[in-house]
Amino acid sequence: MTDMNIIQAVNSALDIALSENEDVVLFGEDIGRFGGVFRATDGLQAKHGEERVFDTPLSEAGIIGTAIGMALYGMTPVPEIQFSDFIYPAFDQIVNELAKFRYRSGGQYPCPVTVRTPYGGGIRGGHYHSQSPEAYFAHTPGLKVVVPSDPYTAKGLLLASIDDPDPVLFLEPKRVYRASRADVPDEAYRLPLGQAVVDREGDHVTVVAYGAVLHEARRACDLLAENDISAELVDLRSLVPLDEETLLNSVRKTGRLVIVHEAPRTCGFGAELAALVAEKALLHLEAPILRVTGYDTPFPYTLEMQYLPDALKIFEACETVVDF
Amino acid sequence: MARARTKKAAAASATPATLPLSDLKNTYLAMVRSRVLDACLADLSRRSLIGLHPPAAGYEAHIYGALAALRPSDWLFPDLRMSGVLLARGLGAREWARMVLGSGSSGHLGHASSAEMTARSLNVASVSPLMGSHLIQSSGAAHAMKIKRSDDVVLCWFGPGAGATGDAHVGLNFAAVYKVPAVFYFCTSGDETADAERLGGESFAQRAEGYGMPGIRVDGSDAVAVFQAVEAAVSRARSGGGPTLIEGRTPARDEGADPVEVLAAQLDAAGLDSLSLARDASTAFEAELRGAVEAVQGESAPTSSSLFEQVFAEPSPQLQEQRAALLAHRNRFPKGLGDLEEPPS
Numbered sequence: 001m002t003d004m005n006i007i008q009a010v011n012s013a014l015d016i017a018l019s020e021n022e023d024v025v026l027f028g029e030d031i032g033r034f035g036g037v038f039r040a041t042d043g044l045q046a047k048h049g050e051e052r053v054f055d056t057p058l059s060e061a062g063i064i065g066t067a068i069g070m071a072l073y074g075m076t077p078v079p080e081i082q083f084s085d086f087i088y089p090a091f092d093q094i095v096n097e098l099a100k101f102r103y104r105s106g107g108q109y110p111c112p113v114t115v116r117t118p119y120g121g122g123i124r125g126g127h128y129h130s131q132s133p134e135a136y137f138a139h140t141p142g143l144k145v146v147v148p149s150d151p152y153t154a155k156g157l158l159l160a161s162i163d164d165p166d167p168v169l170f171l172e173p174k175r176v177y178r179a180s181r182a183d184v185p186d187e188a189y190r191l192p193l194g195q196a197v198v199d200r201e202g203d204h205v206t207v208v209a210y211g212a213v214l215h216e217a218r219r220a221c222d223l224l225a226e227n228d229i230s231a232e233l234v235d236l237r238s239l240v241p242l243d244e245e246t247l248l249n250s251v252r253k254t255g256r257l258v259i260v261h262e263a264p265r266t267c268g269f270g271a272e273l274a275a276l277v278a279e280k281a282l283l284h285l286e287a288p289i290l291r292v293t294g295y296d297t298p299f300p301y302t303l304e305m306q307y308l309p310d311a312l313k314i315f316e317a318c319e320t321v322v323d324f
Numbered sequence: 325m326a327r328a329r330t331k332k333a334a335a336a337s338a339t340p341a342t343l344p345l346s347d348l349k350n351t352y353l354a355m356v357r358s359r360v361l362d363a364c365l366a367d368l369s370r371r372s373l374i375g376l377h378p379p380a381a382g383y384e385a386h387i388y389g390a391l392a393a394l395r396p397s398d399w400l401f402p403d404l405r406m407s408g409v410l411l412a413r414g415l416g417a418r419e420w421a422r423m424v425l426g427s428g429s430s431g432h433l434g435h436a437s438s439a440e441m442t443a444r445s446l447n448v449a450s451v452s453p454l455m456g457s458h459l460i461q462s463s464g465a466a467h468a469m470k471i472k473r474s475d476d477v478v479l480c481w482f483g484p485g486a487g488a489t490g491d492a493h494v495g496l497n498f499a500a501v502y503k504v505p506a507v508f509y510f511c512t513s514g515d516e517t518a519d520a521e522r523l524g525g526e527s528f529a530q531r532a533e534g535y536g537m538p539g540i541r542v543d544g545s546d547a548v549a550v551f552q553a554v555e556a557a558v559s560r561a562r563s564g565g566g567p568t569l570i571e572g573r574t575p576a577r578d579e580g581a582d583p584v585e586v587l588a589a590q591l592d593a594a595g596l597d598s599l600s601l602a603r604d605a606s607t608a609f610e611a612e613l614r615g616a617v618e619a620v621q622g623e624s625a626p627t628s629s630s631l632f633e634q635v636f637a638e639p640s641p642q643l644q645e646q647r648a649a650l651l652a653h654r655n656r657f658p659k660g661l662g663d664l665e666e667p668p669s
């Protein structure tokens with residue numbers, strides 16, 4: 001066990017993947033010699049060589065198109081998109097190519113590409129270094145979407161994503177890249193995709209979250225406990241595939257649901273979760289489902305702390321449904 | 325034979341390779357079959373059995389002249405009108421028919437349209453209807469060959485539409501940066517006006533100099549010239565020399581030579597009877613395709629269940645549930661709306 005932050009956990013997972021499987025290659029903008037703008041690939045080029053860890057020209061479509069071509073040939077590319085805000089030039093390659101190749105070829109051409117990219121706000125990044133684009137990609141058939149929240153889940157989910165026979169968008173919560181620390185096993189381990197966990201147990205209301213905002217939800221649970229409200233917190237870990245049972249079982253127990261995500265509200269992933277619970281656990285509900293999300297605005301620069309869901313907003317929503 | 329090369333390319337292969345007469349004949353027969361395939365696809369389209377399928381007419385030298393320079397382990401990234409390369413690479417007529425008709429028992433499970441052909445076993449990538457995206461993927465596949473120490477190469481065909489995209493620039497640039505074993509073959513349509521609307525400049529091959537790779541122009545109506553240009557580029561790629569950009573110029577239809585007839589004249593000059601060769605090959609191939617279509621028609625339409633196959637290696641719980649819901653729905657309403665009009669008594 002080593003005390004690590006998320007960056008170090010990601011680096012450890014990539015180092016293991018490169019060592020275990022000679023078909024794994026890493027590439028992206030500034031990830032080789034420089035080691036990545038967040039240092040996630042620090043030292044990996046020196047250790048594994050310039051052929052397997054390399055810098056690319058500045059083109060996201062180029063990065064993902066290259067990854068697809070390599071995957072078609074049987075390799076296991078783990079490309080990085082420097083910020084998830086920059087992913088849109090590769091949207092066509094991801095949505096129309098990466099996610100459809102297996103289907104279009106009837107399974108002859110799986111595309112086991114793991115696209116790593118930091119997402120989310122709270123770092124004074126403004127419009128183009130803060131977005132949470134997960135809903136676009138969760139809406140894309142054939143693509144898995146995974147969001148770790150801390151060093152332990154980052155390492156275990158990343159190794160599982162790289163092993164997975166299908167393409168995975170791996171969204172790293174950059175706001176807590178360094179702030180979140182934990183004891184992490186030095187050896188390899190995998191956390192299954194599509195398995196949510198009950199992060200803490202409670203009876204009165206279920207809070208579901210993923211990624212960076214999970215830490216705000218934990219604080220909200222503390223605040224609620226101080227006010228005699230027992231909240232159960234579910235960490236989704238992966239949006240696609242989605243572990244419905246863990247969420248539904250929790251809602252059946254508590255009868256109330258508050259959904260939290262940073263991304264804008266309209267057609268955010270919370271809408272999917274609310275529809276799911278309405279379809280499958282309506283009669284267990286004792287209050288309306290509430291969402292605490294980013295607003296339907298471009299990600300703001302100056303007012304980002306007002307934009308982002310925080311512990312208090314989550315607390316207030318929970319109080320509302322408990323008092324309904 | 326109108327043919328110009330850059331100085332760099334001329335240095336790369338001073339003596340053009342020659343094609344043995346047997347290969348020349350096979351190339352000619354493949355081009356003849358391509359015309360039959362065009363007619364067959366047009367007929368299927370007229371009968372509404374498939375959607376529109378762009379013809380390969382005028383492109384035969386681009387396709388089959390280039391193919392003659394490759395070996396079966398080399399990878400192909402064709403464009404939409406080039407599905408004939410699968411047949412040339414050995415795809416059986418019945419499997420071709422299953423794929424074209426979207427049969428549930430085809431290699432792609434009926435998931436793809438008639439132009440989006442795939443055959444991994446033949447090293448042919450799934451043909452994408454998008455413009456230009458496959459240039460980058462070609463560079464990626466060739467990059468993988470380089471890393472894996474394979475001496476195979478990638479051949480990527482594309483036209484002026486794809487050439488106009490940002491992806492074309494990115495694909496060529498990536499290929500040049502990493503010196504991958506790829507041959508990018510730009511083929512014109514023969515419609516100079518349409519081409520001029522898509523691309524500026526006199527020659528697409530001129531751009532190669534800017535990328536730091538050889539650029540070669542070749543007469544796209546002359547299969548032997550195409551073979552020689554591609555053969556030189558392939559040799560260069562196989563020996564670690566990196567990518568080449570070839571521009572195959574198809575003469576305008578109203579004034580230009582027909583690529584099938586150009587090669588026929590060359591065969592006749594070598595003492596073969598191209599006319600009877602073509603007649604026999606056309607008759608046999610037409611019968612083969614027609615027979616295959618008849619044999620597999622109605623063989624197996626894709627099932628409702630197959631809609632959900634190969635989205636992922638293992639269907640997610642949500643997909644399984646959606647599949648079960650669709651099957652239950654169809655079970656309850658086997659006649660669709662008709663079941664509502666005649667409620668069961």
